[in-house]
Amino acid sequence: PVDVLTFGETMLTVQLPGPLAVGADARTTVAGAESNVAIGLARLGHRAAWAGLVGDDEPGRLILRTLRGENVGTARAGVRPEAPTGGMLRERRVADLVRVHYWRSHSAASLLTPAALAPALDDGARVLHLTGITCALGPGPLEAAHEAAAHAHAHGWTVALDVNHRQRLWTAEDAGKALLPLLEHVTVLIASDDELPVVTHAFAERPEGEERAVAALLDAGMREVVVKRGEEGAALHNRNGSRHTVPALRVPVRDTVGAGDAFCAGYLSGLLDGLPPAARLTRANTLGAFAVASDGDWEGLPRRDELELLAAAPGTTIR
Numbered sequence: 001p002v003d004v005l006t007f008g009e010t011m012l013t014v015q016l017p018g019p020l021a022v023g024a025d026a027r028t029t030v031a032g033a034e035s036n037v038a039i040g041l042a043r044l045g046h047r048a049a050w051a052g053l054v055g056d057d058e059p060g061r062l063i064l065r066t067l068r069g070e071n072v073g074t075a076r077a078g079v080r081p082e083a084p085t086g087g088m089l090r091e092r093r094v095a096d097l098v099r100v101h102y103w104r105s106h107s108a109a110s111l112l113t114p115a116a117l118a119p120a121l122d123d124g125a126r127v128l129h130l131t132g133i134t135c136a137l138g139p140g141p142l143e144a145a146h147e148a149a150a151h152a153h154a155h156g157w158t159v160a161l162d163v164n165h166r167q168r169l170w171t172a173e174d175a176g177k178a179l180l181p182l183l184e185h186v187t188v189l190i191a192s193d194d195e196l197p198v199v200t201h202a203f204a205e206r207p208e209g210e211e212r213a214v215a216a217l218l219d220a221g222m223r224e225v226v227v228k229r230g231e232e233g234a235a236l237h238n239r240n241g242s243r244h245t246v247p248a249l250r251v252p253v254r255d256t257v258g259a260g261d262a263f264c265a266g267y268l269s270g271l272l273d274g275l276p277p278a279a280r281l282t283r284a285n286t287l288g289a290f291a292v293a294s295d296g297d298w299e300g301l302p303r304r305d306e307l308e309l310l311a312a313a314p315g316t317t318i319r
């Protein structure tokens with residue numbers, strides 16, 4: 001068995017330094033919330049496997065090659081000739097504002113079903129990592145996420161769910177309804193502070209405010225609720241009543257996309273290493289800081305021997 005199994009949609013990603021409407025030179029890469037997490041974990045030496053679907057096309061080949069090059073297991077990834085790999089274009093519209101465009105409806109990744117995922121589940125894992133994005137891709141991926149969560153729960157794995165709400169894919173109301181039946185299987189819920197109402201939207205007594213939302217989630221059976229607070233860091237609420245907050249690292253901001261995924265990788269790494277709560281948050285914040293201080297979702301994430309790198313004084317040259 002691997003340490004962490006994850007799956008979802010990884011896309012060909014085109015990054016433009018300026019507005020698309022007038023044309024700009026592009027950089028191509030691959031990105032997907034779950035594969036970002038898998039790469040972050042693999043860089044730290046954990047065994048991570050990604051079991052998504054790609055098309056039988058050049059973007060699909062780039063995705064699999066990239067994941068293999070990052071030591072992410074792809075033995076259970078699938079290639080579907082009947083649909084294309086999804087794509088995403090990210091334009092820096094103005095200095096501090098990035099706009100995303102998707103080409104992902106009817107993509108290969110949206111063909112995922114519980115049957116396609118079964119071999120990966122049979123392999124076993126210590127942790128299953130899910131995100132709300134996969135649940136938004138269509139009925140097959142939602143069912144696959146649900147069955148994976150039920151299987152993992154029944155086999156005693158840790159089940160992590162990052163809410164990762166994407167307004168471009170579905171409404172908060174639809175997300176709340178779809179995620180509700182999954183929650184009984186979730187061990188660790190990870191959400192930004194503004195995503196908590198998305199998950200609790202479908203609760204019978206809709207809790208108002210962060211404190212009540214967290215309490216309602218812990219009552220629903222989760223062991224831990226982890227709240228991401230951007231440049232302020234993060235908080236961890238444990239079912240046993242303990243609560244920890246750890247500030248973010250201070251780093252120059254290059255590209256904030258991918259920070260949440262890096263954070264998840266750091267948190268799960270801390271869990272796998274058996275770190276105490278505050279140390280798990282510190283590792284999560286450290287990976288989030290690496291993501292914001294470098295271009296790309298995952299390209300700048302640290303290897304284990306680089307975890308302390310951000311403690312260096314600004315402007316340091318290591319020689």
Ligand code: ADP
Nearest residue numbers: 228229230231233248249259260263285288289
């Ligand atoms: P998301 O990318 O999912 O919206 P956040 O913006 O909350 O999530 O960022 C996730 C984590 O990344 C934060 O909890 C923090 O650890 C780190 N992070 C985000 N922004 C910054 C920043 N400006 N400086 C340092 N760390 C940051």
Ligand code: KDG
Nearest residue numbers: 031032033133257258261297
């Ligand atoms: O978290 C970063 C991801 O959002 C990303 O790179 C692409 O998976 C993605 C999505 O659906 O937006």
